[in-house]
Each structure stands twice: as C-alpha cells, then as structure tokens.
Amino acid sequence: MAAHTQPGRPNQLFRNLNSKIASIPMMLTAVVIFLGGTIWTVVYSFTNSKLLPRLSFVGLEQYERLWDTPRWIVSIQNLATYGCLSLIFSLTIGFLLAALMDQKIRFENTFRTIFLYPFALSFIVTGLVWQWILNPEFGVQSVVRSLGWTSFTFDPLYNSDIVIYGILIAALWQGTGLVMCLMLAGLRGIDEDIWKAARVDGIPMWKTYLFIIIPMMRPVFVTTLVIIASGIVRIYDLVVAQTSGGPGIASDVPAKYVYDYMFFAQNLGQGFAASTMMLLAVAIIIVPWAYLEFGGRKRG
Amino acid sequence: MDKSLTMPVSGPAISAQAGSRLEAGPQGKRPRKRLSSRNIIVYGALGFAALYYLVPLYVMVVTSLKGMPEIRLGNIFSPPMEITFEPWVKAWAEACTGLNCDGLSRGFWNSVRITVPSVIVSIAIASVNGYALANWRFKGSEIFFTILIVGAFIPYQVMIYPIVIVLREMGLYGTLYGLILVHSIFGMPIQTLLFRNYFVSLPEELFKAARIDGAGFWQIYFRIMLPMSLPIFVVSMILQTTGIWNDFLFGVVFTRPDTYPMTVQLNNIVNSVQGVKEYNVNMAATLLTGAVPLIVYFVSGRLFVRGIAAGAVKG
Numbered sequence: 001m002a003a004h005t006q007p008g009r010p011n012q013l014f015r016n017l018n019s020k021i022a023s024i025p026m027m028l029t030a031v032v033i034f035l036g037g038t039i040w041t042v043v044y045s046f047t048n049s050k051l052l053p054r055l056s057f058v059g060l061e062q063y064e065r066l067w068d069t070p071r072w073i074v075s076i077q078n079l080a081t082y083g084c085l086s087l088i089f090s091l092t093i094g095f096l097l098a099a100l101m102d103q104k105i106r107f108e109n110t111f112r113t114i115f116l117y118p119f120a121l122s123f124i125v126t127g128l129v130w131q132w133i134l135n136p137e138f139g140v141q142s143v144v145r146s147l148g149w150t151s152f153t154f155d156p157l158y159n160s161d162i163v164i165y166g167i168l169i170a171a172l173w174q175g176t177g178l179v180m181c182l183m184l185a186g187l188r189g190i191d192e193d194i195w196k197a198a199r200v201d202g203i204p205m206w207k208t209y210l211f212i213i214i215p216m217m218r219p220v221f222v223t224t225l226v227i228i229a230s231g232i233v234r235i236y237d238l239v240v241a242q243t244s245g246g247p248g249i250a251s252d253v254p255a256k257y258v259y260d261y262m263f264f265a266q267n268l269g270q271g272f273a274a275s276t277m278m279l280l281a282v283a284i285i286i287v288p289w290a291y292l293e294f295g296g297r298k299r300g
Numbered sequence: 301m302d303k304s305l306t307m308p309v310s311g312p313a314i315s316a317q318a319g320s321r322l323e324a325g326p327q328g329k330r331p332r333k334r335l336s337s338r339n340i341i342v343y344g345a346l347g348f349a350a351l352y353y354l355v356p357l358y359v360m361v362v363t364s365l366k367g368m369p370e371i372r373l374g375n376i377f378s379p380p381m382e383i384t385f386e387p388w389v390k391a392w393a394e395a396c397t398g399l400n401c402d403g404l405s406r407g408f409w410n411s412v413r414i415t416v417p418s419v420i421v422s423i424a425i426a427s428v429n430g431y432a433l434a435n436w437r438f439k440g441s442e443i444f445f446t447i448l449i450v451g452a453f454i455p456y457q458v459m460i461y462p463i464v465i466v467l468r469e470m471g472l473y474g475t476l477y478g479l480i481l482v483h484s485i486f487g488m489p490i491q492t493l494l495f496r497n498y499f500v501s502l503p504e505e506l507f508k509a510a511r512i513d514g515a516g517f518w519q520i521y522f523r524i525m526l527p528m529s530l531p532i533f534v535v536s537m538i539l540q541t542t543g544i545w546n547d548f549l550f551g552v553v554f555t556r557p558d559t560y561p562m563t564v565q566l567n568n569i570v571n572s573v574q575g576v577k578e579y580n581v582n583m584a585a586t587l588l589t590g591a592v593p594l595i596v597y598f599v600s601g602r603l604f605v606r607g608i609a610a611g612a613v614k615g
Contacts, residue, residue: 018517019436023444026429026492029485030444034451037462044461053461097349103342112605113598114350117357120597120604122546124563125590128570129356132363132579133376143375173356181605230453237548241567258457263553268461275457286453 038279045272053268062273072274075252078164079281082253083232085168086175090228091221093172094179099209101180102187112184116177123174127241130170131157157243160250167242167251171235179224186220187213222289229285233278254278364388364584371579387578391585396575397568400557404585407565411545411592413476414561418483419540423533426488430495431521435507445492452489460553467554479554479561483544491536498532499525531603538600542593562589 048058066072097115101108118126133139136155144152156166190213198208214221236255239245245252254274262271359376364387366380374381393403400406432438433445463482464473472478502525510520551561560568566589570582597604 016436016438016517019432019438019441022428022517023432023438023441025425025484026432026448026488027444029488030447030451032466033459033463033485034447034454037459038451038454040462041458053465093349097346100342100346105342105346109602111346111350113601114353116605117594117597118353120542120593121590122548122563122593124546124548124567125586128566128582128586129360131570132583133356133359135376135579138371138376138579140376143377146375173353177353226453234455234457236457237563240548241571244571255455255457259549259553262457262461271457272461275455275460278455279458282453282455286450290450 041272042276042279045269045276047269047272049268049272051266051268058269062269063277066270066273066277069270071249071252072254072257074249075254075257078251079233079235079253082164082168082171082235083229085165086171086232087225087228089168089172090176090179091224093176094224095183095214097176097180098183098187101184112181115180118174119177121174123235123237124241126170126174127167127238127243130166130173131242134166134169158247160247163243163247163251167235167238170242171238174238175228175231179228182220182224182227183217186217189220190216222293226285226289230282233282233285254281360583360587360590364391364580364587366580368578368580387580387584388588390578390581391569391588395569395581395585397557397560397565397572404562404565404569404588406558407560407562408588410476410555410559410565411562414479414483414551415541415544418480418487418544419537421480422484422487422491422540423536425484426491426536427495427526427529427533428521429488429492430497431499431525432517433492433496434499435520435525436517445496448489448492456486456549460549464553473554474556474559476555476559479550479559482550482554483547486550487540487543491540494536494539495529495532498529502528534600534603538596538604541596545592 044053044055045062046057046059047053047055048061101111105111134141134155134157136142136158141152141154144154156162156169194212194216195208198212203212234255235253236259239251239253239256243251245256254277258271258275258278261267261274265271355377362379363371363376365383365385366374367382367384367386370381391403392405392408394401395403433441463485467473467478467481470478472481506524506528507520510524515523545561546563547561548563548567551564555561555564566585569585
C-alpha cells in the first residue's frame with residue numbers, strides 16, 4: 001500500500017514493494033533451495049566426497065563408478081520397466097474408467113469415491129497392504145491353491161524376475177483413481193454439441209472417443225502425463241514399504257540408491273552422482289514439455 | 301423397474317391423441333431400457349474395477365480383526381470367525397520399533413505435531429505468493445514462479461543434502477521445526493499454482509475497484525481475496541493435510557527416531573526383521589496410519605475431487 005500512495009519519483013526497485021516483500025519466501029525457495037540446491041548437488045557430484053562433502057574434483061569418476069555398479073543398472077532397468085508400464089496402464093485404465101463414468105450412470109459418486117480413495121493413502125500404507133495380499137504363504141497364491149489349483153504360483157514379491165510387476169500392481173491401485181478423475185474432468189469439459197454432432201453424423205461411439213474426444217483432450221493428457229512421469233522418477237516409499245528393494249536388490253530404484261548411498265553407505269559422491277542422473281531423467285521429460293507449454297503460452 | 305410400471309398407465313393417454321400424431325411418427329426420445337446390454341457392460345466393468353479397489357481395504361479390516369491362529373489357518377479374504385480388537389490395541393500402544401515398545405501412538409502424535417503447523421505455514425505462504433503472482437506482478441515474478449514450478453518436478457533426492465546442510469547450519473536439523481520448514485518449501489510450488497490460478501480466475505474488476513478505492517496489497521488480500529477464497533483454502537488444506545501426513549522421505553531424512561512421523565514408524569514396525577510377524581497387528585497399524593487421510597477424504601468428499609481436478613486441469 002505504502003509504495004503506491006508515496007509521492008515522488010517512482011523507483012523501479014520500490015514499485016510493488018509489498019508484493020516483493022510478500023514474495024520473499026517464494027524467491028528464497030526458488031533461488032536458494034530449488035536452483036541453489038540443485039546446482040550444489042550437481043557440482044559436488046564431480047567430487048570424491050565420502051562422509052562429508054569436500055570440494056576435491058575428480059571429474060567424471062563418480063559417474064563411471066555409478067554406471068559400473070550392477071545395483072545402479074538394476075535400478076535403472078526397474079525404473080524403465082516400471083515407468084513405461086505404469087504410464088501405459090494408468091493412462092489406459094484411467095481413461096477407460098473415466099469414459100465409463102461419463103455414460104450418465106447412476107451411483108457416479110459412489111464409484112468415484114471407491115476409485116479415488118487409495119489416492120488419499122500413503123505409499124507406505126499401499127505398499128504394506130499389497131505386501132500382505134501378495135504374501136505367498138497367506139495371500140492370493142495360497143487362496144487360489146486352497147481352491148484346488150495347487151500348482152498356482154503368484155509370488156511377485158519373492159521372485160526377483162517379476163518383483164517390479166508386484167510393485168506396479170500396488171502403484172496402479174494407488175494412482176489410477178487420480179488419472180480417472182483428471183480424465184473425467186477433461187471429458188466433462190468437452191462441449192455436449194460435439195457429441196451431438198458426432199451422433200448426427202452416425203459416428204460410432206468408440207470412434208468418436210478415439211478420433212475426436214481424445215485429440216481434443218490433448219492438454220489434459222499432457223498434464224496427466226507430466227504428473228505421472230514426475231511421480232515415476234521419484235518412486236521410493238512404495239518400494240521401501242513393499243519390498244525394501246528386495247529380494248536382494250531386484251526391486252531397487254534410483255531414489256532408493258541415492259538415499260542409501262547418502263545416508264547409509266557414507267558415500268556422498270555416489271549419492272550426488274546418482275541423484276544428478278535422476279535430475280537428468282526428469283529434465284528429458286520436463287524440458288520439452290515446459291518449452292512447448294510455457295514457450296507457446298508466451299507467444300499466444 | 302419403474303418404467304414397466306408406468307407403461308400401461310401412459311398407454312391409453314397416448315392412444316387418445318394418437319390420431320393427429322401418427323403421421324409425425326414417434327416423438328421424443330425412446331425410453332431406454334435399464335437392463336440394456338450396454339448398461340450391463342458399463343456397470344459390470346465399473347463393478348469389477350470397484351472390486352479391485354475395494355479388496356485391499358477389506359483385507360486390511362478383516363485381517364486386523366482376526367487372531368493370529370486364525371490367520372495361519374484360513375485365507376485372507378474370509379471374514380473373521382471371532383472378532384478381536386486386540387491387534388488394534390497392540391498396534392496403538394505396544395508394537396515395537398527397535399527398543400521402544402510404546403506402539404504407533406507416539407508416531408501419531410508426532411505426525412499431528414508435524415502436520416498441523418506445516419499445513420498452516422505452507423498455505424499462508426502459498427496463498428500470499430499466489431495472490432502476488434496473480435494481481436501484483438513485478439519484474440521477475442514470473443521467472444521465480446517458473447523456477448518454482450520446474451522445481452516441483454526436480455526429484456527431492458537432488459535437493460535433500462543441501463537442505464540437510466542448511467538446516468544443520470540453522471540448528472534445525474532433526475527437529476520438528478526443520479521438518480515443518482521442509483514441508484512448507486516443498487508444498488509451495490503446487491499450492492502457489494493452485495492459489496495463483498484461483499486468484500487469476502476471479503474477476504479482475506474486483507481488484508481494480510479496490511485499487512481505485514485506495515486499498516493496498518495487504519488490505520485487498522485480507523478484505524477481498526481471503527473472504528472470497530474459502531473454497532480454495534479448504535481444497536489446499538485437504539491436499540496438504542493428506543500430503544504431509546503421508547510423507548515418508550522427509551520424515552525419515554529430517555527427523556530422529558523419537559520424532560519419527562507415523563508413516564516412518566509404521567514402516568519400521570511392519571518391516572522389522574526381528575521377532576515373529578504379527579500380520580493382524582501390522583494391518584491394524586496400517587489402517588490406523590491410513591485412517592487420518594481416509595477420514596479427511598471421506599468427509600471432504602467432492603471437494604477433494606474438485607480440488608485435484610481444478611488444480612491439474614487449469615495448470
């Protein structure tokens with residue numbers, strides 16, 4: 001207020017002074033934590049810090065060691081498998097559920113509540129529940145076996161080849177409700193006249209969805225994609241709760257690798273290098289999107 | 301069902317005036333049958349999906365009400381033959397993490413002490429940020445905002461260690477204050493976005509009229525914007541409460557064992573390697589930890605839905 005009622009020459013620095021003061025927490029967070037912290041980590045990833053961060057540069061040694069570590073390779077493979085499948089399934093299931101919900105059904109609120117409640121739960125809770133359900137001794141496997149199919153085997157959490165799918169099942173349970181909701185909001189945002197026009201033209205419903213509605217929902221899909229993708233890269237709690245990275249290192253993920261090296265193995269340099277690789281992975285997803293979205297918005 | 305009841309009643313009424321309408325053909329929409337094959341598919345698919353979402357909750361409840369002998373014998377889907385609340389009591393007051401055997405209650409109160417101030421602080425900061433960004437843009441404000449939004453996508457692991465150092469320098473590392481600060485920082489991008497979008501959507505004339513009447517930054521915020529933004533405050537409170545309650549990573553990094561939030565303690569109880577696994581106690585503990593966000597979710601109902609949808613689609 002003061003800045004605007006003040007007489008005299010307007011000073012560029014003091015214009016909107018209150019707004020600037022109010023934004024100090026935001027500026028500090030943006031510059032010191034987000035920008036500064038990221039740069040700090042990237043810089044220290046080129047050092048041989050062990051127990052404490054030290055500025056003695058060793059070039060790319062940490063990265064060479066990182067990519068020579070089998071555990072890191074496993075983490076990356078897991079992330080890739082989990083990431084691709086999770087994207088495909090959550091988008092497909094989410095959209096299908098949303099399309100079903102959009103058929104003017106009864107009990108829409110009930111269904112929505114059911115589909116979305118897992119999203120309110122933490123990954124820890126999710127992981128622990130599915131750990132119990134997938135427990136081979138008591139869970140699904142033993143129930144199916146007791147029904148007579150004695151050779152039935154379904155023990156994803158104890159089989160290192162398929163453990164990542166066990167995590168995927170839990171992750172989809174937790175996350176698809178959100179995707180469904182976003183998609184449903186997108187579907188509701190589409191003009192009813194489009195539907196009428198398509199019906200007049202005699203276009204079958206599935207074709208209308210595939211060739212008219214989905215292309216129209218591009219922004220919704222892009223937003224959802226970015227939300228899911230950035231969640232995938234940081235997957236951590238779910239793995240910790242469900243498998244603790246096991247059996248062995250079979251379900252390890254980059255986030256867990258980083259945490260273990262930073263806070264348990266006292267090998268900060270490795271942790272920094274690994275987290276920088278995570279940053280790189282996110283950058284590959286985010287930069288093109290940000291360029292398209294924000295770059296485009298400025299022009300328009 | 302009710303369609304078939306009304307049909308004979310409306311039959312004569314139609315035939316009475318049918319003469320003039322006959323050439324025009326049937327008018328209006330044909331009543332759709334309730335049990336058309338299309339409806340069966342829709343409801344069938346939805347029902348099947350609902351089952352997948354509900355089974356884990358059911359299994360949790362059922363398991364937590366059984367005794368251990370029954371769990372060893374029966375299957376996880378069967379309802380308990382004998383309902384016992386002992387696992388719940390044990391999970392709340394006696395379950396062990398390491399050497400402490402005072403159950404989840406400690407974690408619960410820690411989580412309360414973390415969540416309440418974090419929600420208040422983060423929303424206060426974010427709403428002012430959003431307001432400044434929407435109505436009082438200054439040179440560079442958009443740049444900071446862009447950094448903030450892009451920063452929301454940076455994996456936390458990248459920034460955790462520098463924050464540890466900063467908090468250690470401030471003497472806050474390992475304290476609840478430190479964790480509250482961390483939650484406020486990382487809640488900021490999404491919350492600011494939510495508030496900014498909301499304030500942008502308000503009619504600009506309101507703001508302009510207030511400016512002409514001589515109101516300043518804080519005056520407009522407290523007397524015009526705040527009273528109008530109750531819905532978005534509730535929405536962001538819901539999101540922040542569930543988000544902070546459910547956090548695990550920050551809890552494990554920034555607190556010490558005696559101040560661990562509930563999620564961390566829960567994980568330690570369930571995944572501890574020593575001792576016999578008591579699955580019923582584990583499930584009771586899991587339900588207890590999930591109870592708070594679940595209650596928030598069920599009470600808030602459509603507001604939760606509207607919140608996440610509005611926040612994501614507009615962004």
